[in-house]
Amino acid sequence: MAARAACTAWRHTSMSDRNDRLSVLKTYKLFVGGKFPRSESGRVYEVTTATSAAGAAGKGTWLANAPLASRKDARDAVVAARKAFGGWSGATAYNRGQILYRVAEMLEGRRDQFAREVGDAEGLGKSKAAAVVDAAIDRWVWYAGWSDKTAQIAGSANPVAGPYFNLSAPEPTGVVALLAPQDSSFLGLVSVIAPAIVTGNTTVVAAAEGAPLPALSLAEVLATSDLPGGVVNVLSGRTAEIAAPLAAHQDVNAIDLAGADAELATELEKAAADNLKRVLRPQPVDWAADPGTARLLAFLETKTVWHPMGV
Amino acid sequence: MPVFEYAPAPESRAVVDIAPSYGLFIDGEFAEAGDGKVFKTLSPSSEEALSEVAQAGVEDVDRAVKAARKAFETWSALPGSERAKYLFRIARIIQERSRELAVLESLDNGKPIRESRDADLPLVAAHFFYYAGWADKLAHAGYGPDPRPLGVAGQIIPWNFPLLMLAWKIAPALACGNTVVLKPAETTPLSALFFADICRQAGLPKGVVNIVTGDGSTGAELVAHPGIDKVAFTGSTEVGKAIARTVAGTRKKVTLELGGKAANIVFDDAPIDQAIEGIIGGIFFNQGHVCCAGSRLLVQESVQDELLDALKRRMNTLRVGDPLDKNTDIGAINSAEQLARIRALADAGEAEGAERWAPQCELPSSGYWFAPTLFTGVTQAHRIAREEIFGPVLSVLTFRTPEEAVAKANNTPYGLSAGIWTEKGSRILWMANKLRAGVVWSNTFNKFDPASPFGGYKESGYGREGGLHGLEAYLDV
Amino acid sequence: MPTTVPAYGKEAAERLASMADVTADDGALRRFLHGLPGVDAVGLQARAATLGTRSIKTTAKAYAIDLAISMIDLTTLEGADTPGKVRALCAKGINPDPTDRTAPKVAAICVYGDMVATAKEALTGSGIQVAAVATAFPSGRASLPVKLADTRDAVAAGADEIDMVIDRGAFLSGRYLDVFEEIRQVKEACVREDGSGTAAHLKVIFETGELQTYDNVRRASWLAMLAGADFIKTSTGKVAVNATPPVTLVLLEAVRDFRAATGVQVGVKPAGGIRTTKDAIKYLVMVNETLGDEWLSPEWFRFGASSLLNDLLMQRQKLSTGRYSGPDYVTVD
Numbered sequence A: 001m002a003a004r005a006a007c008t009a010w011r012h013t014s015m016s017d018r019n020d021r022l023s024v025l026k027t028y029k030l031f032v033g034g035k036f037p038r039s040e041s042g043r044v045y046e047v048t049t050a051t052s053a054a055g056a057a058g059k060g061t062w063l064a065n066a067p068l069a070s071r072k073d074a075r076d077a078v079v080a081a082r083k084a085f086g087g088w089s090g091a092t093a094y095n096r097g098q099i100l101y102r103v104a105e106m107l108e109g110r111r112d113q114f115a116r117e118v119g120d121a122e123g124l125g126k127s128k129a130a131a132v133v134d135a136a137i138d139r140w141v142w143y144a145g146w147s148d149k150t151a152q153i154a155g156s157a158n159p160v161a162g163p164y165f166n167l168s169a170p171e172p173t174g175v176v177a178l179l180a181p182q183d184s185s186f187l188g189l190v191s192v193i194a195p196a197i198v199t200g201n202t203t204v205v206a207a208a209e210g211a212p213l214p215a216l217s218l219a220e221v222l223a224t225s226d227l228p229g230g231v232v233n234v235l236s237g238r239t240a241e242i243a244a245p246l247a248a249h250q251d252v253n254a255i256d257l258a259g260a261d262a263e264l265a266t267e268l269e270k271a272a273a274d275n276l277k278r279v280l281r282p283q284p285v286d287w288a289a290d291p292g293t294a295r296l297l298a299f300l301e302t303k304t305v306w307h308p309m310g311v
Numbered sequence B: 001m002p003v004f005e006y007a008p009a010p011e012s013r014a015v016v017d018i019a020p021s022y023g024l025f026i027d028g029e030f031a032e033a034g035d036g037k038v039f040k041t042l043s044p045s046s047e048e049a050l051s052e053v054a055q056a057g058v059e060d061v062d063r064a065v066k067a068a069r070k071a072f073e074t075w076s077a078l079p080g081s082e083r084a085k086y087l088f089r090i091a092r093i094i095q096e097r098s099r100e101l102a103v104l105e106s107l108d109n110g111k112p113i114r115e116s117r118d119a120d121l122p123l124v125a126a127h128f129f130y131y132a133g134w135a136d137k138l139a140h141a142g143y144g145p146d147p148r149p150l151g152v153a154g155q156i157i158p159w160n161f162p163l164l165m166l167a168w169k170i171a172p173a174l175a176c177g178n179t180v181v182l183k184p185a186e187t188t189p190l191s192a193l194f195f196a197d198i199c200r201q202a203g204l205p206k207g208v209v210n211i212v213t214g215d216g217s218t219g220a221e222l223v224a225h226p227g228i229d230k231v232a233f234t235g236s237t238e239v240g241k242a243i244a245r246t247v248a249g250t251r252k253k254v255t256l257e258l259g260g261k262a263a264n265i266v267f268d269d270a271p272i273d274q275a276i277e278g279i280i281g282g283i284f285f286n287q288g289h290v291c292c293a294g295s296r297l298l299v300q301e302s303v304q305d306e307l308l309d310a311l312k313r314r315m316n317t318l319r320v321g322d323p324l325d326k327n328t329d330i331g332a333i334n335s336a337e338q339l340a341r342i343r344a345l346a347d348a349g350e351a352e353g354a355e356r357w358a359p360q361c362e363l364p365s366s367g368y369w370f371a372p373t374l375f376t377g378v379t380q381a382h383r384i385a386r387e388e389i390f391g392p393v394l395s396v397l398t399f400r401t402p403e404e405a406v407a408k409a410n411n412t413p414y415g416l417s418a419g420i421w422t423e424k425g426s427r428i429l430w431m432a433n434k435l436r437a438g439v440v441w442s443n444t445f446n447k448f449d450p451a452s453p454f455g456g457y458k459e460s461g462y463g464r465e466g467g468l469h470g471l472e473a474y475l476d477v
Numbered sequence C: 001m002p003t004t005v006p007a008y009g010k011e012a013a014e015r016l017a018s019m020a021d022v023t024a025d026d027g028a029l030r031r032f033l034h035g036l037p038g039v040d041a042v043g044l045q046a047r048a049a050t051l052g053t054r055s056i057k058t059t060a061k062a063y064a065i066d067l068a069i070s071m072i073d074l075t076t077l078e079g080a081d082t083p084g085k086v087r088a089l090c091a092k093g094i095n096p097d098p099t100d101r102t103a104p105k106v107a108a109i110c111v112y113g114d115m116v117a118t119a120k121e122a123l124t125g126s127g128i129q130v131a132a133v134a135t136a137f138p139s140g141r142a143s144l145p146v147k148l149a150d151t152r153d154a155v156a157a158g159a160d161e162i163d164m165v166i167d168r169g170a171f172l173s174g175r176y177l178d179v180f181e182e183i184r185q186v187k188e189a190c191v192r193e194d195g196s197g198t199a200a201h202l203k204v205i206f207e208t209g210e211l212q213t214y215d216n217v218r219r220a221s222w223l224a225m226l227a228g229a230d231f232i233k234t235s236t237g238k239v240a241v242n243a244t245p246p247v248t249l250v251l252l253e254a255v256r257d258f259r260a261a262t263g264v265q266v267g268v269k270p271a272g273g274i275r276t277t278k279d280a281i282k283y284l285v286m287v288n289e290t291l292g293d294e295w296l297s298p299e300w301f302r303f304g305a306s307s308l309l310n311d312l313l314m315q316r317q318k319l320s321t322g323r324y325s326g327p328d329y330v331t332v333d
Helices: A002-006 A071-090 A092-111 A109-123 A125-145 A150-154 A185-199 A213-223 A237-250 A263-277 A293-299 B057-076 B080-096 B099-111 B113-134 B162-175 B190-202 B216-224 B238-248 B270-286 B301-315 B334-349 B402-409 B425-434 B468-474 C010-017 C027-033 C039-050 C058-070 C081-096 C113-122 C144-156 C166-172 C176-189 C214-226 C245-262 C279-289 C308-321
Strands: A042-051 A055-065 A164-172 A175-180 A202-205 A231-235 A254-255 A278-280 A300-308 B022-028 B029-031 B036-041 B048-054 B150-158 B179-183 B209-211 B230-234 B253-257 B262-266 B296-300 B355-359 B371-376 B392-399 B417-422 B441-444 C072-075 C108-112 C129-134 C159-166 C202-206 C231-233 C267-269 C303-305
Touching: A002 B036, A042 A109, A055 A109, A055 A213, A055 B355, A055 C214, A071 A164, A071 A175, A071 A202, A071 A237, A092 A109, A092 A125, A092 A185, A092 A213, A109 A125, A109 B230, A109 C039, A125 A185, A125 B029, A150 A164, A150 A293, A150 A300, A150 C039, A175 A237, A185 A202, A185 A213, A185 B057, A185 C279, A202 A237, A213 A231, A231 B099, A237 A254, A237 A263, A254 A293, A263 A278, A263 B099, A263 B238, A263 C231, A278 C129, A293 A300, A293 B392, A300 C039, B022 B057, B022 B270, B029 B301, B029 C202, B036 B099, B036 B425, B048 B190, B048 C176, B080 B099, B080 B162, B080 B190, B099 B162, B099 B190, B113 B162, B113 B270, B150 B162, B150 B216, B150 B262, B162 B179, B162 B190, B162 B230, B179 B216, B209 B417, B216 B230, B230 B238, B230 B468, B238 B253, B262 B270, B262 B402, B270 B301, B270 B392, B270 B417, B270 C039, B296 B301, B296 B402, B296 C267, B301 B371, B301 C027, B301 C176, B334 B371, B334 B392, B392 B402, B402 B425, B417 B425, B441 C113, B441 C166, C027 C214, C039 C245, C039 C279, C058 C308, C072 C081, C072 C308, C081 C113, C108 C113, C129 C144, C144 C159, C144 C176, C159 C176, C176 C202, C176 C214, C214 C231, C214 C245, C214 C303, C231 C245, C245 C267, C245 C279, C279 C303, C279 C308, C303 C308
Parallel strands: A175 A202, A175 A254, A202 A231, A254 A278, A300 B441, B150 B179, B150 B230, B179 B209, B230 B253, B262 B296, B262 B417, B296 B392, B371 B392, B417 B441, C072 C108, C072 C303, C108 C129, C129 C159, C159 C202, C202 C231, C231 C267
Antiparallel strands: A042 A055, A164 A300, B022 B029, B022 B209, B036 B048, B355 B371
């Protein structure tokens, strides 16, 4: 990695407007359990600007060295997510909604930063990148509002043929591994995280492999939005390497394969069968379109409670 | 000798006419397997061979799937209201023939006639009625204005509730516009074959329902067949995992209803007499061959002695024997294989130090039998506290506080059901909220209804059967 | 578990004395009764219904029919009762089936207090008990002295058993100790004044249809047993809802648990609304599977009934002859 870094061009935004001042670069870190550790492996990989609008990074201008997360980082992230699950799933829906909305508020204040990062990551011009960020912020707002409505669209009062009160209500599945989409480093990322956590799941996110910086920066926003540590854990690195232990992990309850290609997805789905993870298979998604409720409902369990009615 | 001894009260076998052999039901016709293979189905209470049924091979499965595919074109294009009427017809015919089907089920499965008559058959008919009503109302189910069926559903059902599991699979599938290929369990194929005749009586178009009998290999062929769009399976967690692996990377939608090791939690302020009934029904209903059986009794230490005394007293009144006797509470174990598994786990319980107790009861000399059994002094580490026994064996554990009860109840890879017994409403709701299980019965147990979704968390599977939620499994959403 | 003594025996009083702390005052009694396990209505009803599906055939049915006949408190409690009516009923109690002398006799003839002497005389030497309703039956609305006088009067006239009603008003308003005291004093009034030291057996009627909840029925059961009831009985037969299988099941569970706690065995009598053989057999099944052999005798289980007897007799004839009987082949009362 280091050897390659040497022959890469300087980041074009590395000098400030005042040519005489050397800007301060950011060290990007993982986000695990509310803290920002480096990879336990000590590895990093270089992240560059996208060379095309499709977002295929790797040959552009050097942006940063991102942590190259290992199996052990994945394991630590699962532990953190599990630890956070009780509190987060037990929080009131109102409270979760407030926190998601707070994320939108914090992002709004850092709109320019994210527009720059998304532009770099996805090879977008200033206005297009800004539009993506705006859409992502609005998406947080949209999902924030779902927190106390999901149970009302996914639950039911069941008229059973007997003297019983019978109610079905959705509950979060548990710890969800999210392979963020590779083709949409920020809007796609938000579109997989927000629906998973708003219902009370906790998550381990593998950021888009070639464009992880918006995800790692989002972690900074999440850390300052009253979101309890461990609800979202962000790992950067090779998706296949991070995903394999997550798909096989016995304490992960579900996996969103959005960021896996067909071959990897099949391999991961097989591994996920070992503890019968709920699997959301990859499919073509227009991340800018109305997301509907599919992802919101994908990581829920229906619990049905019976009680006799009598005096 | 008790002073009031019940004389035998056998239900008549004459109401059911079992043919000496049955073929596969494909495209509206019964036909032998391509390679002519057959196997026998036994009555587990006598080991008598009831009939010989065809063993479907790879070509037979292929034929069935193709028949279902062909039928799908017209069936899915029918107005929902027409599909509804077929399902209503089926429901009615099941009601009309319920006596016959109950006897058949008890013969082939070994379950007591009281249960096949009062639980299985009424629920089977109710399930068809419930989903019949959905067929022309799918636009109101919350899946958009015109939700589409998936196509051909491959369905594999277990031997514990043969006809009821068939109903759980076929009714929603057909209501949503799918066609099906269903494989009944190897040891209980007969009621599904009788259901084929009900389809004939109802005038159901050919190929909409296909029944392929066979063993696990037939099921595996069905799951792997590229022509199916949906797999619905009820059975063991082990096979469920194999199915999940098989369908990986395909478009096949899957629902799995698998094993369980449910905690039935009794607090010291429980309505004790009803709790005893709930515990008894929770584990001894259907010989304990129930995925959601309350197989782990978690009792608060302060009432342990009192509760166990009452439980033993009640177990002494259980009547084990002839499934066709109307007074039988516990029938035969479904197969020699299952009996061996129950014995092995019960022996492990003893070997690991739990204390075994069973009431005095005389078991018939032929057939497969296991006396209702209680283990006390069980800890979380014992195999009988962790593994699904799927038999009339109850493991008793204790707890001191609600937190401990929840922790122990959830300490399992399964998550199908749970029971709570307490007169305190707020505690029920607190517990119900904390328990990681798909069905929580509070102050009751083992209640089922077609309007009530059923299915598990974690390794108990995914997807729901029953209710509004049960539609999702058969719609392209 | 303590050894068993009958509620009407001398030792029972000592056993009850050991429970004196719970009846020491209103507060203690209330805490005790409210500390009894709750009854879940739906579960209770489901259990009673399941027991009702038992299929009692052939030899078992013949046994059950004769047992049921022998457990009947054959009852007439009408304003229009006359000595003639009572004598006719007594004759029937002794020989229920005039065409078949193998039919067992009933357990008791149950009448109003003023008919006790008539019944006693008609039943001389039969071994059939005379039961008298007392304590301002059926409403129970009279002063305590009147109720006690009512009881003593019936005992003096020769009643073997007294069927008293509790003060439901006092019970429902939570004055448990008042109810307790009243039962205790009626029990004392059951002692015969002939110097024999014997007493009429006391049945305590709860009028469960008025108590409304199964929790109340369970509390009333314990309250009565603590106060010395020899039998606990569901109903007067004079209100809309009388004996039902679930209510009777609560009583059966109560006597079972009371014996486990004190060693005192108490009898149970469902009354009112039991009219058919099928119903009666359901009750016997319930006794059999809740309490077992020890309660399956007229000493410990009774049916308060009138028309039930004829249905049992017709079913009995059907079993012995193989053809269905008709109302012309049993006697009108």
